[in-house]
Amino acid sequence: MALLVFYYVNLSEVSEIWMSTIQILYNATITRGASNITFNTTSPLWSTTAIASVSDPSALSSQLTSVSVTEPCKPATPYHVAYPCSYRYIFNEPERCRKENPFLVLMVPVAPGNREARDVVRSTWGTEKLVMDKVVSLFFLLGDVSPEARNEQQQNVSQESEEYHDIVQSDFLDTYTNLTIKTMVIMEWLASHCRNASYAMKIDSDMFLNVNTLMNKLFQAPRQTYITGLVASSGMVLRDPHSKWYLPKDIFPEDYYPPYALGLGYVFSLDMPEKFIEGAKHVKAVYIEDVYLGLCMRYLGMPFTNSPGDLFHVVPVPYDRCRYSKLIATTTRNIQEQINSWKDLMQPGPPC
Template sequence: MPSKVSCLYLLTVVCWASALWYLSISRPTSTYVGHMSVPIRKTVKKVNNNITFTNIRTRPLNPHAFEFVINEEKKCETVTPFLVILISTTHKEFDARQAIRETWGDESTFSEVHILTIFLLGRNTDNVLNQMVEQESQIFHDIVVENFIDSYHNLTLKTMMGMRWVATFCPKAQYVMKTDSDIFVNMDNLIYKLLKPTTKPRRRYFTGYVINGGPIRDMRSKWYMSRDLYPESKYPPFCSGTGYVFSADVADLIYKTSLHTRLLHLEDVYVGLCLRKLGIHPYQNSGFNHWKMAYSLCRYRRVITVHQISPEEMHRIWNDMSSKKHLRC
């Protein structure tokens, strides 16, 4: 029969063996330390009361986790555009896109400044329309598409895609214009009277038809905004989405700000919210018209944008203004 000393010795050996086995499986070896998630107790630091929202890293509210399914990432590799024109359009508006390509959106119109025209779309639920846009893109190389559903309520995503594209693939451009496919743009006034290529490029610049208004609570309205989504009684000043112009540095600022700004479906209001966060105040310019205006050669010579112009009207206006430059008003 074993003695008490022997039993105690065996018990000690077993306890040490058990302890070593537990430590071996509960602690990673040095080989794997860099690859395992090991909780580390951190010392509590004194809170800095001067910390502001701008220097705190927060999880994005709108990560914009969409991929480019059609892209023109090499558009600005060999040139630095004076102006990038971002045109919000839909799949069925081929005639409007073609009219713009052949009139005010023609990139070869001005020999002394480089203009870049980009059409913005999402993905359609009809795959035939998607294939048609892909074929159009292969011909003209002026279309950018992300894989969100193309709809009225996703117009904000479309505009943020444009901002992202400029910031990522054309950051050295001087100016950007965002507009729609039913807008006529008087390019002479835009280039030479507003932006003035011979002057020093502006920074943190934003202009268009400035609207000071508040949310519409009528659910029957196209521009309805619920109190849950936007509880404030006033919108910050914003430019009509039919056409606004800004310095290219603002594209990157707006896109990054949008990642931490609650999404609203009213695109122009949303851009205004981002501008308020950035401390950028949009400038009013009466040359931007967000309504239909009866055609008159002299009237159209004084404006920058006109709304609700059909492809046929676009050709007629452009040809008239181009062929009658010698006429005085």
């Protein structure tokens, strides 16, 4: 004999406690109107395989007790970020490295809405797919779109991903203060999907990159425990609360940072991502991403490889064909300068 009990619930009168409970259980965005409630469920915690058939109540009870609800990742302070944490991929290209077998992987962090920057890279140094008989693969790493811009921007990102297959997007919110998360997601992605590559470079989208000079440098570089770029030594910790890179003493009591490679662009062997991920388990993640990697390097007891001073530039170098033929990367004043410099350098004939 079975007993069926029916309840009538007026959703417009559901208490806030139940609203919160439903939202946690289903990871749903809930919109509450005057007389209706709508659910936009983005990622239910209960999969169809996790819930037993209602014909077997005991199995259902057993399954439900095993479901755990995890709290969203939260930073410990405004100067930290939520890492380590489990972030998911919205768009992914998990097979490209395996198929292309690259020698070098270029990872470009960029905001979801900055399509122009991605197109400039695709039309300049990102076009170089085979250099000195070695494959170069290009990927853009994006975070999630802000809620107020999600519908239109995310649709554009989806179309762009379908067209170019060079976008990896994760579900952390894409903000300046989350650049450390962005960098560590790059490391996680490389460790999971590009282990067959020899080297990778994290490089900002507004940089000029001379891939030929970079490849010549890498042909002579160690294949393991290698990371180089524009390395800052004895960088002073900024204590001005108005500074973009402010850290208070209670967060970082030392007056000087350990050596770190400036985030505009650094190159590393493909054993390094796993090392950074291990270091991240022991070093609390501050929001200044290049400093954070330096802190991980110090924990791991590993030095940076210093490069000659004329290879990486944080201040834009005035264009000179001979000089640009010898450097690896420099910041640029604007997009047009980035395009013009690359086009001129690619002209036939000796640069010097």
